Amino acid sequence: MKMITTGRFQTIMVSAIAVTVLVFMLCLAIGPGAPGSRAIAIGFPPSDILQLRLTRVGAAAIAGAALGLAGVLLQGLLRNPLADPFVLGISSGSTVGVMAWIVFGEALSESCSGHPWLEELLANGQAIPALAGAGAATWLVFLLGRRRGGMLDPMTLILSGVVISTIGGALVMLLNNLVPYGARADILDYMFGYISEGTSHTLVWLALLAFLAAWAGALTLGGAMNIASLSDAEAHSLGIKLSSLRFSSFALAALATAASITVAGPIGFVGLISPHVCRGLFGPDHRQLLITSPLSAAIFLMLSDTFVRSTGAWFNGELPVGVITALCGGPFFLYLLTRRRTWM
Amino acid sequence: METMIYNDIPFPGEAAGTVVLAAQGVSFYYGSNRPAVEAVTASFKAGELTMIVGPNGSGKSTLLQLLLGHLVPAAGKITAGSTDITHLRPLARAALISYVPQNPEVSFAYRVHELVAMGAWARQRYLSSSSTTSTRASIDAHVITQVMWDLDIHALADRTYDELSTGERQRVALARAMVQDTPVILLDEPSAALDIWHQLELMERVKYLARHKHKTVLWVTHDLNSAFANADEVLILNEAKVVAHGKPRDVLVPSILEPVYRVKVEVCNNTLLFSLRPRQG
Numbered sequence: 001m002k003m004i005t006t007g008r009f010q011t012i013m014v015s016a017i018a019v020t021v022l023v024f025m026l027c028l029a030i031g032p033g034a035p036g037s038r039a040i041a042i043g044f045p046p047s048d049i050l051q052l053r054l055t056r057v058g059a060a061a062i063a064g065a066a067l068g069l070a071g072v073l074l075q076g077l078l079r080n081p082l083a084d085p086f087v088l089g090i091s092s093g094s095t096v097g098v099m100a101w102i103v104f105g106e107a108l109s110e111s112c113s114g115h116p117w118l119e120e121l122l123a124n125g126q127a128i129p130a131l132a133g134a135g136a137a138t139w140l141v142f143l144l145g146r147r148r149g150g151m152l153d154p155m156t157l158i159l160s161g162v163v164i165s166t167i168g169g170a171l172v173m174l175l176n177n178l179v180p181y182g183a184r185a186d187i188l189d190y191m192f193g194y195i196s197e198g199t200s201h202t203l204v205w206l207a208l209l210a211f212l213a214a215w216a217g218a219l220t221l222g223g224a225m226n227i228a229s230l231s232d233a234e235a236h237s238l239g240i241k242l243s244s245l246r247f248s249s250f251a252l253a254a255l256a257t258a259a260s261i262t263v264a265g266p267i268g269f270v271g272l273i274s275p276h277v278c279r280g281l282f283g284p285d286h287r288q289l290l291i292t293s294p295l296s297a298a299i300f301l302m303l304s305d306t307f308v309r310s311t312g313a314w315f316n317g318e319l320p321v322g323v324i325t326a327l328c329g330g331p332f333f334l335y336l337l338t339r340r341r342t343w344m
Numbered sequence: 345m346e347t348m349i350y351n352d353i354p355f356p357g358e359a360a361g362t363v364v365l366a367a368q369g370v371s372f373y374y375g376s377n378r379p380a381v382e383a384v385t386a387s388f389k390a391g392e393l394t395m396i397v398g399p400n401g402s403g404k405s406t407l408l409q410l411l412l413g414h415l416v417p418a419a420g421k422i423t424a425g426s427t428d429i430t431h432l433r434p435l436a437r438a439a440l441i442s443y444v445p446q447n448p449e450v451s452f453a454y455r456v457h458e459l460v461a462m463g464a465w466a467r468q469r470y471l472s473s474s475s476t477t478s479t480r481a482s483i484d485a486h487v488i489t490q491v492m493w494d495l496d497i498h499a500l501a502d503r504t505y506d507e508l509s510t511g512e513r514q515r516v517a518l519a520r521a522m523v524q525d526t527p528v529i530l531l532d533e534p535s536a537a538l539d540i541w542h543q544l545e546l547m548e549r550v551k552y553l554a555r556h557k558h559k560t561v562l563w564v565t566h567d568l569n570s571a572f573a574n575a576d577e578v579l580i581l582n583e584a585k586v587v588a589h590g591k592p593r594d595v596l597v598p599s600i601l602e603p604v605y606r607v608k609v610e611v612c613n614n615t616l617l618f619s620l621r622p623r624q625g
Contacts (some may be wrong), residue, residue: 232414
């Protein structure tokens with residue numbers, strides 16, 4: 001299938017990679033000014049601080065890229081331009097996991113003492129319960145979203161996701177009333193997504209590996225995803241095995257979302273908006289979207305996180321990065337909708 | 345060109361008259377006890393245009409999707425040559441059978457030339473070992489351009505799908521199937537939204553493909569006069585069953601059509617004339 005010329009494709013890819021690397025370097029060089037000052041400092045800091053920044057900017061890049069990838073996969077799978085990694089209830093599942101951890105975690109930690117590997121796992125804080133919750137919600141939506149014959153059905157998947165999200169929301173409120181008052185602010189931060197310098201290096205590496213595995217798998221699906229944009233019968237007649245394609249897209253999107261949640265919590269809007277922007281700029285060909293969307297999402301999240309990291313003095317402490325992605329992403333998305341409706 | 349492209353699938357360029365696709369006692373149910381297709385046995389030959397007719401809900405589109413392999417029969421089987429089509433690999437099946445739906449759907453804003461090029465995807469994948477990439481790419485570029493001229497959509501090449509009229513969308517789906525260039529072509533009311541010039545043009549093109557390229561073409565239609573004038577074979581379905589299957593002049597006759605369509609039928613100057621029966625009581 002010849003969709004965009006090879007030369008143009010290569011130019012787009014090389015430019016996207018170059019801009020991502022440049023933004024990564026830029027974000028490493030930007031940070032808060034002296035304590036007490038509202039200024040933003042530009043320039044590479046001493047190596048100990050640079051090390052911390054590297055972790056955080058790296059985590060933002062991985063989380064963003066993973067969300068951008070999951071967004072393309074899910075919008076393609078659901079044939080719905082409004083799908084994102086959290087429409088399937090994954091966000092709400094991870095929040096339930098974290099809430100449950102805050103309520104029951106201490107008792108669990110005590111019961112696990114004496115098992116070193118379990119203690120090590122639990123020492124990584126919210127990542128494990130967040131992943132468990134996201135995994136449970138994903139699995140439930142997957143089971144509910146299958147039609148007779150075992151094939152995932154886009155409409156059933158979306159409806160199942162909405163129902164699981166609603167149930168998750170109710171569980172969060174239920175657990176919230178069991179949480180001590182002091183811990184409730186942490187939950188609010190978590191629900192908007194938060195990236196920290198203190199993220200364990202093990203988690204960052206795990207997230208990177210999970211994202212790279214999902215990305216490598218997804219890159220083989222681009223041509224088939226284009227064909228699957230047609231009706232089921234047409235896609236079938238063109239040699240697509242829809243059941244396998246949908247299962248692969250779903251599994252890879254879940255893996256990418258898990259990678260993102262591990263280091264950044266549930267960040268909204270990034271996975272929704274980056275496929276849109278790339279579709280608008282370069283067209284709907286999934287073979288290039290699967291490359292440009294993760295890279296542009298990584299750029300967006302790195303810049304957003306650098307903003308919140310550098311402006312703590314402006315807001316009585318750092319904002320959760322999800323606040324910025326929603327405040328920038330929302331209006332931009334609306335602007336795109338009004339400017340050119342055919343992007344859908 | 346066909347020989348080169350289809351040199352390793354079950355029936356490469358079969359001689360006219362060879363049975364290429366056959367349904368044997370095929371039944372299908374959409375969840376209820378009432379069958380959508382019941383015990384259908386029929387065979388379709390290379391070089392023949394078979395038009396499938398029948399009232400609304402008689403099972404025409406369902407039969408087409410069963411023959412495509414998209415729906416799996418609850419009983420019976422569909423064979424291509426001697427192979428059960430459910431046993432064919434998806435890409436091998438796509439190299440054999442193309443399909444144009446009643447209402448083509450596209451989820452994102454692809455351009456017309458991208459949608460037509462999708463027809464070459466399966467063939468490119470299927471052929472990946474039999475010719476060099478550059479040869480295939482040039483064949484496909486040539487075929488795509490030619491088909492877009494043939495179906496009068498070359499001027500629409502850079503339009504996005506949502507900018508097209510229903511008839512133009514139907515022609516894009518037809519162009520994709522032509523690029524797919526398969527021995528079997530399944531068409532579900534392909535000319536329902538076309539103006540008369542494009543209808544006649546399409547019919548001539550399809551008859552040419554059947555008679556000169558030995559394609560097996562199945563065309564679902566409500567236009568009984570078109571079937572009467574153009575089809576080599578007509579298959580009449582009613583209430584999920586085959587009522588008749590044969591030459592147009594043998595099966596499109598008042599004694600068969602009147603009970604199926606509940607109308608009065610007369611043949612006048614090689615044209616079927618229909619009128620409502622007077623209401624009883």
